[in-house]
Amino acid sequence: MKQKLLMLAALSTFALGSYAVGDMAVLDDSLGLSPVSVFADPAPAAFEYRDLDPKVAGILPRSWEDAPPQIPHRAEKYMPVNAKMNKCLECHEEPGKIGKKEKGKPTPMSEAHYVKSDKGELSISNKHYVCTLCHAPQVDVAPIMANTF
Amino acid sequence: MTLSRRDFMKTSIAAGTAATVGMPLSKEALAAVKAGEKDWQWDKSVCRFCGTGCGIMVATKDGRVVATKGDPKAPVNRGLNCVKGYFNGKIMYGKDRLTQPLMRMTDGKFDKKGKFVPVSWEQAFDEMERQFRKTYAEKGPTGVAMLASAQKTIQEGYAFNKLFKAGWRSNNIDPNARNCMASAVAAFYSVFGTDEPAGNYDDIEYTDTAILWGANMAEMHPILWSRITDRRLGHKNARIINLTTYRNMSSDIADLEIIFKPQTDLAIQNYIAREIIARNAVNWDFVNKHCVFTTGPYDIGYGMRPTDKFAFPAEKDIQAKELRVKLDRDEAIAQRRTEGEVVEQKSTGNPAAHWLISFEDFKKAVEPYTLDFVAAMSKGDPDEPLDQYKAKLKQLADYYIDPARKVVSFWTMGFNQSVRGTWVNEQCYMNHLLLGKQSQPGNGAFSLTGQPSACGTAREVGMFCHRLPSDRLIPNPAHREYTEKQWNLPAKTINPHIGSTYGKILRDLEDGGVKWLWVAVNNPFQSHPNINHWLKAAREMDNFVVVSEAYPGISAKVADLILPSAMIFEKWGSYGNAERRTQHWRQSVQPPGQARGDMWQAIEFSKRFKVKEFWGEQKVPGLKVAGYEDGKLPSVLDEAVKLGYSPEDSLYKVLFATPNNLKVKWPDAVAKGRDNHIARLLGDGWFPEKAIWQEYTVFGRGVGKDLADFDVYHDDDVRGMKWPVVNGKETHWRFNEQHDPYVKKGAGFQFYGKLFKAIPSGDLDKVTDPKPVSVADKAKIFFRPYAAPVEMPDANYDLMFCTGRVLEHWHTGTMTRRVPELHRAVPAAVMWMHPDDAAKRGLKRNDLAWVESRRGKVQIRIETGGRNTMPRGTCYAAFFDEGVLINKICIDATCPISRESDYKKSAVKVYKV
Incomplete structure (x- = not known):
């Protein structure tokens, strides 16, 4: 499946390269993220979210330094985050380790996620409580279209 | 440490005590400038996506966006973004960005095939002009049309x-x-006589009770959801x-989840009204002073074509309901009629x-x-026991x-995208008005918007086929006259005949009524329901x-x-969000290649036409x-000559580069060194975004829609303002004497x-005295009955x-699917269904299936887990994926009042490939 997507991406990049630089005509079927006729009903590929154990998942590269990190490990078993339970916090809420990522250990939440109580104790800000608003589990698929950001 | 912290969280949240108060650390953190960012220039801007209207900061270096972040000064989001909001900067850099016009040609000439x-x-403009003239000569103003967008900037x-209404005398722009949002608008008009919400997002922090009606805010308005979560915890x-009609992410934080059958929200609202009366809880002081009771006809159809001439064979049975409907048992009870009665749809x-x-x-x-x-x-x-469900409804009414509770009801598409969308909006106000819980901090019915400038661009500007700026309407002669005066047009220039709505423009394309169509900043051939019709119309009709x-x-x-357009940070612009907040931004970077802003496209194209081509007599079929x-x-x-125009004047000169507008000069100090590619390309030394802003804002002054001057919004310390802005002050709650300068002293509301x-x-059945009675300064409490969806599941x-x-x-994913992080998060649309429903069809998670309706079919993968839990009998798939064109199966019935499509209720079958 990964290969198929890569191939599609390559095909569309080729087609688009041609209209951008030359005078070659392009068929509409070769445009877009699904380079087939709009009247076709293609079969979408199946996909699975990463099922890696957090201990071995490592981290995913970030687009820029402060880009929100995406979830490199399996996530379904930690979901949902609800009012009674937030399993993400069990590992990532580490007010003592802000900014101190250690290899093989959970990435501590950044300081932006905490509030300080009157006693000086740090805890997660309720606004940041639903982790999946900003951090999404990822599937190992090639980009459907290259991005030059 | 970690464990005890978690236990603390668990107990504190479960007990509902204040889990966290105090000073966010982020403020200190954000103040520090990182070493690597020293040569970045930061501009304040607005998120490109939903109607929440989050402020973002855009960093540029060497002419490219290098980062974005939530704007800590923005009151909407206070530094936070959702996952796609964070990637605003990346959406402009997909490799297949369109950078030059593309035309269908054979042997050097335009050829549709x-x-x-x-x-x-x-x-490109030569051919566009030639085609425009051909259609205009043949069909007049009704033959041309634009499918416009709530993602255009206000000025666009x-x-x-x-250009359409004054220049081309066509109202076919929708x-x-x-x-x-059309159902929301229709209800704002019918209930309050003016568009847009009374409240603002601070209602979240003022209320005790947030009630979501078919609005999965956790996914669709994530930042508002973070504020609601904050309030709850x-x-x-x-x-x-x-x-909701299925369990979704918003249920995860909710205290009470009510899974109802699609469209029975109409009945639930009436149950609450009945309870309010039965428990003697009507706020009579409020209702007597500020409200009246109203109703309307029930036999209004479903906004489908009145003929089956264009219907696919399988569509004909449902289309026939446009003319007559056989009432089912529930409708009969709800409408005080007899089951099986056939009702001609006369209204x-x-x-x-x-x-x-x-x-x-x-x-x-x-x-x-x-x-x-x-x-x-x-x-x-x-699978839910009836008694448990009953207890939940009763709890909802409680x-x-x-009386000790403040209540805010939130909704978006669950209400609006319904064949009775206007009714259910009106019903929500019904209950808030009966209780007097409206237009106060923390109390009110709050219609959220889906798109970044549904309010600012579409609604406030009046870019609909029946509207003019600031709550003015095409059919109202006084409103046309006012608009003609402001635009310095001869009397009777504006066409008094309402144009075609969005869906009707596509039907016009199919039946040959419209032969020249311009689409901008939206993707109707993926996003409008029942697209097999429209794809064919575009490709196969003349x-x-x-x-x-x-x-x-x-x-x-x-x-x-195809015309290549500039994207958000490549042009100057402004958006208006769901709490009446108007926010402006500067151009931060140049558009790539030959891509140019849509406003340049409109204004530059207008140079090709003369007033004499349009301001002579024109045929408008159906005008009466x-x-x-x-x-x-x-x-x-x-008349035009008397106003000083020459018949040879270009539309550019008459509509855009007017003497007043030419006085607004580019360059301007407000740019702080930023460029404006549109001003530069147009030449003539004027600043179109600012000139048009100033021209536009005259419409709202003194009528409750006041906007501030252009430069005010660009002030470094301003993060948008909520209109009406009167004497430099924004308005937080409308219709409330304590907050709204338009309310008479002593009126209260x-x-x-x-x-x-x-x-x-x-x-309840009819008008008995046609003499109009004034209900000035009152809100209307509507009775609207339950009506069944036009298409119900069958064998x-x-x-x-x-x-x-x-x-x-x-x-439709054209921007976000080109961001690898977002693509990897959700690579394709899937069909959520109940595991038993899947098993019954021999399907399990990830299997490939056909989903088929009377209108078409597509292939899709099955999902039985994940973020949504469907009840048996209901299924859900998103429409972002152009590889799974789900709108091939959706019905294009609409609310007959608002003409908004019902995306939420199509009967389908699902079977293994």
Whole structure:
């Protein structure tokens, strides 16, 4: 499946390269993220979210330094985050380790996620409580279209 | 440490005590400038995506966006973004960005069956002009149309609106907001006489009770959801109620989840009204002073074509319901009729008519909506015990009625995208008004918007086929006259005949009524329901389709001409969000290649036309208005000459580069060194975005829609302002004396909207006295009955299908699917269904299946887990994926009042490939 997507991406990049630089005509079927006729009903590929154990998942590269990190490990078993339970916090809420990522250990939440109580104790800000608003589990698929950001 | 912290969280949140208060650390952190960012320039801007309107900061270096972040000074989001909001900067850098016009050609000439060939702007506009003239000569103003967008900037919307209505004398311009907010607008008009919400997002922090009606805010308005979560976790009395047709992410934080059957929200609302009366909880002081009771006809159809001439064979049985409907048992009870009665749909021509009724009639009308009746017909999960569901409905009524509770009801597409969308909006106000819980901090019915400038661009500018700026309407002669004066047009230039709505423009394309179509900043050939019709119409009929786009999406693929557009941070602009907050931004970077802003496209194209081509007599089939010859717009050329125009003047000169506008000079100090590619390309030394802003804002002054001056919004310390902005001050709650300068002193509340405030009187069935009675300064409490969805599951199409969005992708995915992080988060649309429903069809998770309706079929993967849990009988798939064109299966029935499509209720079958 990964290969198929890569191939599609390559095909569309080729087609688009041609209209951008030359005078070659392009068929509409070769445009877009699904380079087939709009009247076709293609079969979408199946996909699975990463099922890696957090201990071995490592981290995913970030687009820029402060880009929100995406979830490199399996996530379904930690979901949902609800009012009674937030399993993400069990590992990532580490007010003592802000900014101190250690290899093989959970990435501590950044300081932006905490509030300080009157006693000086740090805890997660309720606004940041639903982790999946900003951090999404990822599937190992090639980009459907290259991005030059 | 970690463990004890978690235990603390668990107990504190479960007990509902204040888990966290205190100073966010982030403020200190954000103040520090990182070493690597020293040569970055930061501009304040606005998120490109949903109607929340989050402030973002955009960093540029060497002419490229290098980062974005949530704007800590923005009151909407206070530094936070959702996952797609964080990637605003990346959406402009997809490798297949359109950078030059592409036209279908064969042997160097335009050919509808040809391949796309790169052409210059000159060549593109030449053909576009030639095709325009051909259609205009043949069909007049009704033959041309624009499918516009609530993602256009306010100035773009204003420019296109003026080009169509003043220049071309065509009202065929309608935005995709028609499919998003039209039902909300129709109800704002009918209930309050003026558009847009009374409250603002601070209601979240003021209220105790957030009630979600078919609004999955956790995915669709994530930042508002973070504020609601904050309120819930931090305040022990706060409660969240999620009314929905399936379990979704918003249920995870909710205290009460009510799964109801699609469209029975109409019945649940009436049950609450009945309870309010039965428990003697009507706030009579408020109702007597500020409200009247009203109702309207029930036999209004479903906004489908009145003929089956264009229907696919399988569509004909449902289409026939446009003419007559056989009432089912629930409808019969709800409408005080007999089961099986066949009702001719006689009010399709005037579905919005309404009249005064007495409170006794109103009480009689809600009487059938007992707990027993409503619970039995509305329970949406067949596996939930009825008694448990009944208890939940009663609890819901308790929350609304409890005098100690403040209540905010939130909704978006669950209400709006319904064949009875206007009714259910009106019902929500009904209950808030009965209780007097409206237009106060923490109390009110709050219509959220889906798109970034549904309010600012589509609604406030009046970029609809029936509207003019600032709550003015095409059919109102005084409103046309006012607009003509402001635009310095001869009297009777503006066409008094309402144009085609968004969906009707596509139907016009199919039946040959429209032959020249311009699409900009939206993707109708993926996003409008029942697209098999429209794809065919675009590709196989004799017409010319222009699509202004940043990427080659589905609409670009079916276009005859593709124009490459600049994206958000490549142009100056402004958006208006769901809390009436208007926010502006500067151009931060240049558009790539030959891509240019949509406003440049509108204004530059106008240079090619002269007033004499349009301001002479024009035919308008169907025009029948007092003071006009039937079917004709008069020539206004003599008047034009008296105003000082020459028939040879270009539309550019008359509409855009007017003497006043030319006085607004570019360059301007407000730019702080930033460029403006549109001002530069147009030449003539004027600043179009600022000039048009100033021209536009005159419309709102003194009528409750006041906006501030252009430069105010660009002040470093301003993060948008909520209109009306009066004497430099924004308005937080409308219609409330303590907050709204438009309310008379001593009135307490005043629902001062001016539209539809003189209405006849009658009983529950009909008008009995046609003499209009003034209901000035009052809000209307409507009785609206339950009506069944137009298409229900049957033996063949046995599942109810709903479509919508996912958190990680925006609309049709043309931008977000080109961001690798977002693509990896949700690579393709999937069909959520109950595991038993899947098993019954021999399907399991990840299997490939066909989903088929009367209108078409597509292949899709099955999902039985994940973020949504479907009750048996219901399924859901999002519409972002152009590889799974889900709108091939959706019905294009609409609310007959608002003409908004019902995306939430299509009967389908699902089977293994």
